[in-house]
Amino acid sequence: MPTSSRRVAIAGYGTAGQACAILLARDGWSVDVFEQAPATGPVGAGFLLQPVGLQVLWEMGLLDAALAHGRRIDRLYGDTPRGRAVMDMRYGGLDARLFGLGMQRGALFAMLDHAWPGRETIRLGHRIIAVSVDGRHVRDEQGREHGPYDLVIAADGSASRLRAVVGKARLDAPYPWGALWCLLDEGDWPHVNELRQRYRAARRMIGMLPVGTRPDDPVPRVSFFWSLRADRFGRWQDEGIATWRNEVVALWPEVAPHVGTIGDCAQLARARYRDVVLRDWHRGRLVLVGDAAHAMSPQLGQGVNMALLDALALRDALRTHGHIEAALAAYQHERRRHVRIYQFWSRWLTPLFQSERDVLAGLRDLAFAPMGRLPGSRGQMLHVLSGTRLGAFGRLRLPPAFLAELGKCASLG
Known part of the structure; x- marks a missing residue:
């Protein structure tokens, strides 16, 4: 397409929408x-x-900025209140150069x-709810029409209104x-390079993830989370x-000094999640990215990692293919191959960590850690963790130049 005709509308300014805006603007859109x-x-x-998300930031020239604020994570460890290890995974078991990066959303x-x-x-204040039949105009909730556009990107999250337009x-x-x-001060938290979790069966899951600083706040923070049934938010507050x-301190005494600073329910944000599997990610000139897809x-x-990968794959497909429809089909083919295995494992693993199925949780406590120590199984689990699993047994290969760059960060604290 000629540069002069490339005009795109992006619905949503979360991670997927932001990354798409940056990458396409740089390509002249x-x-x-x-x-x-x-x-x-x-x-x-x-x-x-994860390493795959860091790779996208490296491609965008933003890796150094992320490392300046994030906290390097080398290990994911989870145990029970009795000290039984349930999960113990280290990125170094896959490649000594790899690590995760805890970051604040801000x-x-x-x-x-x-x-x-x-x-x-x-x-701002424009919620896009419809796309014209020819895909060139969008309409917001107030009935205002915008366009014409050559491409419409729906990055409007898990509760997407535009998802239904695709099918x-x-x-x-x-x-x-x-x-x-919520975010808590890191303070003297000892596990600054680890994601730590504590489980009581699958009914309770607590997590502490060091996430570094923000440009407007130099104080290192830890992201704290507590698993809870969505229909019990009201009871919890009451x-x-x-x-x-x-209850938190009884399950995990080590976090007492940190949760002691939480004095009001309003300090804790509530999150709900959806499971969405689509037949198609695009229709005409409309394409879905991130949680919308x-x-x-x-x-x-x-x-976040999948959202960044979506934006990069869409950019690359638009560069490669001359027609919008062909580019969107190529984007869907590439990304769905990758995402499918994560949707599968996410759906089946969630009841092991967030449910009232005590028998399943007991089996998890007995088998999960030993499986992670078996050579073949450990590699499979680390590929899933790092975002590099592709299909049942394939691998998403990280660029050698990117791995070399990560290797220089071995001393990152």
Whole structure:
């Protein structure tokens, strides 16, 4: 397509929308972003960037900025209140150069926002709900029409309104379990390079993930989360913060000094999740990215990573193919091959960690750690963790130049 005709509308300014705006603007596209919120900003506390997500930031020239604020994570460890190890995985078991990066949502948002020169033109308070039959115009909730566009990208999250325009989903259902989240001061937390979790059966899961700093806040933080059935949020609030805090400390005394700073239920954000599997990710000139295309449980911690990979794959497909429809078909083919295995494992692993199925949790406690020590099984689990699993047994290969760059970061704290 001639550069002069390339005009794209992006619905949503989360990670997927931000990355698409940056990458396509750099390729000469004229980008219009529509955001339903009255102001832009991050949603959520912290997350774990896997090597595949770091690779995308490296491709975008943003790896150094991420490393400047994130906290290197080398190990994921989870145990029971009695000290029985359930999970113990180290990136070094796959490649000594690999690691994860704990980051605050605010840090990633600010970094991506700063990288897109058009951020001042975002149309706030515009929720896009419809696309014209020819795919060239979009309509917002107030009935305003915008366009014409050559491409429309739906990056409007797990509750996407534009998903239905593409077609009927194979699966679109909320998970019964959600989570409470907040950021706490890192303070003297001893496990600064590890994601630590504590489980009581599958009914309780607590996590502490070091996530570093933000550009506007130099204090290192830890992202704390507590698993909870979504239909019990109200009961949890009614019982009061003191009752809940006592339960947390009873399960994990080590976190007492940190959760002691939580004095009100309002300090904890509530998160709900969906499981979405689509027949198609595009229709005409409309394409879905991020959670709009493949929302899943956060059990494998891949949401942000998949959103970044979607944006890069879409950019590459548009570069390679001369027609929009061919580019979108190529994008869907590439990304669905990768995402499918994560949707599968996320769906089947979630009941092992977030459910009331005590028998399954008991089997998990007995078998999960020993399986992770078996040579063949350990490699498979580490590929899933790092985001490099492709299909049942394939591998998503990371560029040698990127691995060499990570190798230089061995001393990152």
